[in-house]
Amino acid sequence: MHPAFSVIFLTTLIGVGQGLFLALFTGQVYALANLLPAQDSQSFYAIGSVVAIVFLIAGLIASVFHLGHPERAWRAATQWRTSWLSREVLALPITMGLIFAYGLTHYMGWTEPFFIIAKGTLPVDASLIIGTLATIATFALFICTAMIYAGIKFIQEWHTPLTVFNYILLGGASGFTLAAAFSAYVGADLVGFYGMWAVILTITGLISRAAVLWRNKHLQHKSNLQTAIGVRHNNIQQKAQGAMGGSFNTREFFHGSPQAVVKMARYGFLSLVFIVPVVLLGASYSMESSYLPLLAFVVQYVGLMMERWHFFTEAKHPQNLYYQSIA
Amino acid sequence: MQLALLIDLNVCVGCHACVTSCKEWNTSGAAGPMADFNPYGKDPTGTFFNRVQTFEIGAFPKVETVHFPKSCLHCEEPPCVPVCPTGASYKREEDGIVLVDYDKCIGCKYCSWACPYGARELDEKQKVMKKCTLCVDRLYDQNLPEAERLPSCVMACPTSARLYGDIHDPDSEVSVQIRENGGYQLMPEWGTKPSNHYLPRRKTRIHLHQDELERVDNPLKKEGLQPQPPSDQKTLDETTSW
Ligand code: SF4
Numbered sequence: 059m060h061p062a063f064s065v066i067f068l069t070t071l072i073g074v075g076q077g078l079f080l081a082l083f084t085g086q087v088y089a090l091a092n093l094l095p096a097q098d099s100q101s102f103y104a105i106g107s108v109v110a111i112v113f114l115i116a117g118l119i120a121s122v123f124h125l126g127h128p129e130r131a132w133r134a135a136t137q138w139r140t141s142w143l144s145r146e147v148l149a150l151p152i153t154m155g156l157i158f159a160y161g162l163t164h165y166m167g168w169t170e171p172f173f174i175i176a177k178g179t180l181p182v183d184a185s186l187i188i189g190t191l192a193t194i195a196t197f198a199l200f201i202c203t204a205m206i207y208a209g210i211k212f213i214q215e216w217h218t219p220l221t222v223f224n225y226i227l228l229g230g231a232s233g234f235t236l237a238a239a240f241s242a243y244v245g246a247d248l249v250g251f252y253g254m255w256a257v258i259l260t261i262t263g264l265i266s267r268a269a270v271l272w273r274n275k276h277l278q279h280k281s282n283l284q285t286a287i288g289v290r291h292n293n294i295q296q297k298a299q300g301a302m303g304g305s306f307n308t309r310e311f312f313h314g315s316p317q318a319v320v321k322m323a324r325y326g327f328l329s330l331v332f333i334v335p336v337v338l339l340g341a342s343y344s345m346e347s348s349y350l351p352l353l354a355f356v357v358q359y360v361g362l363m364m365e366r367w368h369f370f371t372e373a374k375h376p377q378n379l380y381y382q383s384i385a
Numbered sequence: 386m387q388l389a390l391l392i393d394l395n396v397c398v399g400c401h402a403c404v405t406s407c408k409e410w411n412t413s414g415a416a417g418p419m420a421d422f423n424p425y426g427k428d429p430t431g432t433f434f435n436r437v438q439t440f441e442i443g444a445f446p447k448v449e450t451v452h453f454p455k456s457c458l459h460c461e462e463p464p465c466v467p468v469c470p471t472g473a474s475y476k477r478e479e480d481g482i483v484l485v486d487y488d489k490c491i492g493c494k495y496c497s498w499a500c501p502y503g504a505r506e507l508d509e510k511q512k513v514m515k516k517c518t519l520c521v522d523r524l525y526d527q528n529l530p531e532a533e534r535l536p537s538c539v540m541a542c543p544t545s546a547r548l549y550g551d552i553h554d555p556d557s558e559v560s561v562q563i564r565e566n567g568g569y570q571l572m573p574e575w576g577t578k579p580s581n582h583y584l585p586r587r588k589t590r591i592h593l594h595q596d597e598l599e600r601v602d603n604p605l606k607k608e609g610l611q612p613q614p615p616s617d618q619k620t621l622d623e624t625t626s627w
């Protein structure tokens with residue numbers, strides 16, 4: 059498939075935003091359970107939510123460039139019964155709204171507990187309720203985004219539950235890395251906590267992403283030229299594809315990059331998404347540097363863009379069987 | 386009712402008449418032109434609903450050329466329809482034609498990803514998804530003579546390689562042909578149930594048996610002994626033709 063930059067930016071940016079929110083809320087829940095020091099509502103949770111929303115909005119803006127008629131985009135919310143794309147179009151603003159509400163409750167200090175459960179140890183306040191809802195929405199958004207790809211059964215490289223795990227794990231990893239960078243920047247002593255979770259998510263993501271690479275290497279495609287044109291012969295060669303100067307079919311479904319570039323991108327993202335950030339986060343833990351986590355995030359984000367680019371080049375659409383050679 | 390095309394690969398000569406008449410009809414319609422870029426330049430490209438491809442089967446000298454017209458197959462289980470986020474892509478209840486509402490389409494291209502056949506093409510000028518309409522604007526047009534209420538490609542085909550009809554009616558010409566001449570579907574492995582079918586290449590062979598060349602009950606062979614006149618003697622023909 060042809061990697062579209064709008065989609066690369068959309069999926070990576072909203073992944074960061076979603077992951078960052080999950081990190082903030084995880085921190086709050088840990089603090090409730092007295093496993094972590096509580097953070098200041100305004101300077102930490104509210105500002106953190108704003109950063110998450112900025113990433114989500116940036117992703118939304120990127121997605122507009124993918125559409126031929128963005129002015130009609132509202133129609134895309136109508137077919138949520140059948141279309142994962144439509145579900146994503148609904149889940150994105152709902153997630154943004156809930157994260158905004160979450161940030162707002164912290165900013166306004168609406169953190170008086172409504173009631174207390176579990177023998178006085180768990181005060182339930184507005185931020186906890188909204189945060190829980192936003193967490194559900196965030197996961198729903200991850201699933202919708204991933205299912206757009208995983209749901210197309212004949213793009214076999216994508217049609218696996220691993221695609222969904224990868225979107226959740228890689229989005230989560232980049233968000234927790236950003237949370238570590240954010241904590242280091244505002245001077246909250248959560249760098250170690252977020253850094254540790256970022257490393258765990260990154261390594262789990264590596265396992266899951268590597269599994270996809272392995273799977274795709276050994277994939278047997280169900281369609282071939284015999285089933286495509288219905289002629290049983292082992293030696294079929296295309297002599298003409300009905301157009302000499304290319305067509306939508308040759309532009310949209312082929313990545314057109316030399317195999318060497320694809321291989322470079324593969325080694326590039328394997329090191330930038332997984333190895334380098336883990337090393338940097340580990341180093342920041344021992345050196346107590348406030349800039350290394352930020353560097354880790356930037357490196358990981360660049361790596362994620364390469365990962366998404368590679369994700370598209372991996373996919374072999376069966377329609378390509380009809381467009382093997384021009385003349 | 387499920388309207389569909391049946392394409393006879395045994396007859397198609399690869400002349401592209403269906404391609405040009407499709408483009409001519411559909412680029413002149415109410416939906417607006419099917420954009421072309423560089424039509425007379427170096428790398429001409431544009432939107433087409435129908436393309437004829439050519440494949441070579443086998444290696445010389447046992448080789449055969451197959452011309453393969455390819456357009457939307459109006460699948461009975463079209464995977465391109467449910468994925469459309471706007472409802473612009475739909476399948477008509479009444480005749481099974483799969484269509485795109487160009488006024489609703491946002492040009493997200495998702496449906497083209499979801500068609501295994503590459504039958505949908507984005508019009509890069511209008512920025513909406515386009516595909517074969519089976520000439521739905523001809524089929525029911527009361528202003529056309531009844532004999533012309535056919536897809537444009539079917540009318541243009543000089544060899545009648547394209548048949549059109551209702552594949553749900555067991556007695557329609559297309560159904561009978563599919564049933565009796567081995568009509569098949571493309572990529573049946575995805576369960577899309579394409580409505581358009583193809584008829585395979587068929588070889589016309591005459592099987593001559595030895596006993597058709599030589600009469601076993603030839604009376605001259607009855608006694609085993611055959612008259613063998615010397616070569617300078619007149620044959621029976623020459624004796625009688627005086
Ligand atoms: S051929 Fe492709 S575009 Fe046409 S109905 Fe089938 S899946 Fe949809």
Ligand code: SF4
Pocket residue numbers: 468469470471472473474485489490491492493494495496497513514
């Ligand atoms: S390109 Fe148009 S018809 Fe296709 S899925 Fe998107 S909105 Fe629907």
